[in-house]
Amino acid sequence: MTAPTGEIYRIAWLPGTDTLHGTCHCGREHTAQDPVEMWEWMLAHPQGHSVDEPRGTSS
Template sequence: MSAPTGEVYRIDRLPGTDVLHGTCRCGAEHTGDDPVGMWEWMLAHPDGHRLPEGGTAR
């Protein structure tokens, strides 16, 4: 197991929907319905946070 980095990534499900809302450690936000796509978007930091197909930026 690796040591904690102190970086915080947050993914919440918007109430009453199947929509996920993610917040990267840099403060960028993204919504989408694909959990794998959400993690790919977050872990792409800092490479521009390319949005997965169907995703929206906030």
């Protein structure tokens, strides 16, 4: 999905699981089983991203 500001959000389903893996336009990554939780995390940028969460780390 591309937001109106041009940011790109990616969500991939991990085959064989109920897990979604998302990558925010800032490069942070997150995994969740609930699609609503995933979108809330992404759209809360940057408030939804933990300051201690390094890039490329799933939570």
